[in-house]
Amino acid sequence: MIGDTLGGYRLEKKLGEGGYGTVYLGRREDGEPGAVKVLHPHIAGTPEFRRRFQAEAMLSMDIPPYFIARVLKTGDPEARPEPDQEPAWVVTEYVEGRTLRKLVMGDGSDEGPLGEDDLHRTAVATATALVSIHSADVVHRDFTPSNIMVTGDGVRVIDFGIARAVEEAPTMASGSTGTLRYMAPEQILGTEVSPAIDVFAWGAVIAFAGTGRDVFDGGSAWETRQRILYGEADLRGLPEALVGVVSWCLEKDPELRPTSHRLLSRLLGKETSSIEEEGEATQRDSRTLLDEGAAAFWRSITMGMSGFPTVAGPDREGTFEIAGTFYGTVAELARGVQSRWPEAHGMLRDAHKRQELLRWLPEEEGKAREIVGVLPEAWGGADVQAANLVAELSPDLPALFRDLDMSWGALFSTKDGRAWPYREPEHERLMDLVERHGLLKALSGHHCIGSDHSCRRERPCSRYVHVARQASDLFERLRALEGWLRGAAATAGFDRERLSPVEKGDLVHMLGTHERRNGEAPALAVWATQGLPEGELRERARRVVREADDPWPAAVALYACRDDLRRVSERSAGPRERPGPRPVVDHGRRKGVGRGRRGPVGREPRGLSRLLWAVGALLVVAGVVLGALYWGDLTLLALMATGAGVALIVIGRVLLEDHRKALTGEERGEHGSEAGTAEESPVDEAPLGDEERRAELLRHLFDFPE
Incomplete structure (x- = not known):
């Protein structure tokens, strides 16, 4: 593997190996390092696992970057696990330092339990990381001292986003993953897993860091299990200030443990007074709590923590x-x-x-x-x-980012029909920074230099500031909408096509340049939901646009997901023809995007069919009447009239059926030529025949993100 390139990272050396895979130090062409984890073939040997692994890795990219090693990239979920193809892999931020276990149990002169100040700083940092992970609906499942890095720049939690996919892999002999000494009772028993298992593990980790020993460790695996299930943790030597909160986290019943939000609040001295208040505050103040956790750690790092000398x-x-x-x-x-x-x-x-x-x-x-x-x-x-x-x-x-021109003219020029300018694979991280970390907001602070602008000189460009704010709104809405669509698509039985970084860039370009950007909310609502069948979903989608403070980014978010929304809407109403794959988003300038199809096949010949049926019916009636009144003299004429009438009726029916098939074929052909990557998925063609699944899909409609 050394010398190979995965995801643009050339593998330089092996960093370590574990139960899931091998970790290599990789480096991009621009010198940026990354930790490339390559999963073992016996784990990642099926397409089902690779798709699940991809989904978990993508979900991990939504985690706010507080004291974690960020997931940067992952491999193609559709790649077949054949010998000549690359293995399943994921790239995370490279963190150089020592694990918490090595810091405490190492062979240097500084080994041993952390002092009280250092321990409290570690507790705050790791609890902040758990809030960050849980706020993205991810459960770590293997939170241990070996997955916590202590570096010259803080504390980082690593290795999340893989455990769940591995746990559900068909090749796993057991249904649970993790390190036994830090597993919660419900994890050992194989019952429902929730974020509470990470809180339990956090208590065991902090107890280890403060005492220098694993507080549930027994002489054998069986004894360790028994102590976790029925015994009490040995907290002798743990600073008194942390005994209470650690004991709270080590409750056997997960319902009695704090959430990660409540845990961090306690450590910061601002615990909420009730679970109800905390649940309400979690939705409103998660980001504020994360900021306070990071600030508390930063204020304290000059006070002597190992790796943080003044x-x-x-x-x-x-x-x-x-x-x-x-x-x-x-x-x-x-x-x-x-x-x-x-x-x-x-x-x-x-x-x-x-x-x-x-x-x-x-x-x-x-x-x-x-x-x-x-x-x-x-x-x-x-x-x-x-x-x-x-x-x-x-x-x-000038608004430069690394060596890229990020000025208004470079990003939003419409000369030659250009859309988002940075479309190469090496620019994917750029769009990630725009989407998740507000890069445009930072760059919008530069003074306007556009000669065609009405902005005041020596002030930021008002148009740039406006689009940067709209981009933040757009991506927030897209994340909520895509999260809803994941569940709806799983219930409806079809695979969604993710927006690529280039498509997301085109959406940002659309915010600043599309002719509808200054439209009224009602008109934008209709435009964004074109193609959606009448019904509850379409009305909810239109209401989102009409009621938005700024309807334009809301309309663009719906526009980007309109084909998946149409699938959900059609399948919730009953069996339908298979919808075509989503065309690439580029403001409707490319063939087949946002335009109705016309042409000879596109005109339904219902009038001609009805005319043929009417003439045929008259001839049949005339033949019957002639045969009844003048049988013998006009028998041949009666038979000819009747036969001609039947023939015209059949021709009208065949003409209508041929038209329907031709129209279906044209639509599929156009979609195939436009998308180029349409998947022929058998499950996508299967309508919802199960009433329970359809009822579940209908319930999704009432959770539509508004």
């Missing part, structure tokens, strides 16, 4: 150095960050250098100090943090 920074009046280059003013520093982006990226990921920069920045640069004063993951990574810092320190600089 660093004396340079005099504020002096210069600031990045990779051997010295900068005397904040404007020079901003230019230096833009021109030496990889070095600046590394500087922001270094806790010591960020401390130096905080000491060097003038007090009046309050916003810049706020940007630097939190961990990079609070911004979605050091790249977005750097973009925010440059726009704040020197907004008169």
Whole structure:
């Protein structure tokens, strides 16, 4: 495997091997490292597993980046597990450091339980990570000291997003995964798994970090199971301040444990007074709670945690150095960050250098100090943090990101019908930063340089600011809508086609350039739901647009998912013909997108068929009458009239049937030529015949995200 390339990452060396697969250090062409986990063939040997693995990895990409190693990329779910094809793999953020287990149990002079301050910081960071993971509806399932990295830039939780797919793999002999010493009782018993198992594991992990031993460990696997199921944790030596919260997390009954939100609130000294209040606050304040957890950790890391020594920074009046280059003013520093982006990226990921920069920045640069004063993951990574810092320190600089022109003219020019300009595979991460981490919002802080704009000089471009805000709204709505569609599609029995990064870029371009962008809400509601059958779903979708504060991004989100919405709507009403695959989104400029089909086949010949039937019926009646009145003299004429009438009726029927088949064939042919990747899925052709499944699908309609 060393020397191979997976997902654009060239494998340089082996980092380790575990029960699920082997981890390699990979590196992109631009030098960015990544941890590439390649799953063992005996686990990832079926198409069903690969699809499930892909779904879990994609879901993990939705996790807010707080104290986690982010999932960056995963392999093709449709690839067949044949010897000549690449294995199942996933790329996560590369985290360099020691695991918590090695930090506590290592062979160095600094081994042993963490001190009380260090332990509390670790507790806050890992609890914040659990809130982040659980807020994306992901359960880690293997939360252990070996899956927690302590680095020079904080604490990171790794290896989520794989355990569930592995657990459900048909090749697994057991239905549960995880490390026994940190498994919750319900996990051992094989009952329903919930986020509560991670909270139980968190209690066992913090107890290990504070005591230096596994608090449920027995002399054998059987004894360990018995202690977890029926015994009490040995918490001797754990700092008194944490005994209560750890004991709370180690309750045998999952209903008695706190949620991760409530756990973090307790650690931050702001626990809610009741479960009802907490449940309400979880929906409203999750992001605020995550920010507070990250801020609490950051404020404390200069107090002596291993890997976080206090660093004396340079005099504020002096210069600031990045990779051997010295900068005397904040404007020079901003230019230096833009021109030496990889070095600046590394500087922001270094806790010591960020401390130096905080000491060097003038007090009046309050916003810049706020940007630097939190961990990079609070911004979605050091790249977005750097973009925010440059726009704040020197907004008169052009809107550049790494070596890409991200100005209004570059992104939203309509010359030659161009849509989103960055369409190559190496640009996929760019769209991820736009979609999930607000990169456009950061870049919209640069001053407007468009000669055709009415913006005031030395101010941010108002059009750019507006589209950046709309893009944030668009992707938030798309995530909610796609989450709803996942469940509806599974019930309805069809496979959805995911929007590619290029399609998502085209949607952003559409926000800023489409002729309908300034339309009224009622008209946009009708446009966005074209093709949806009349019914509850269409009315709900239109109401979303009509009632939105800004109807345009809501309309574009529905427009992007309209074919999947049509499938759900049709199948909830009963068996239907198989709908065609979704055409590529590019504002309707490509063939077959957003246009009705016309032509000779497109005109239904109902009038001609009815005419043939009417003439045929008259001839049949005339033949019968002639035969009855003049049998013998006009027998031949009567028979001829009757036969001609029957023939005309048959011809009319055949003509109508041929037209229907031709129309179906044309639609399928056009879809195949446009999409190029339409899947011939047998389950997609099967209508819902099961009333229970149809009732479940109808229930989905009432959960439509509004």
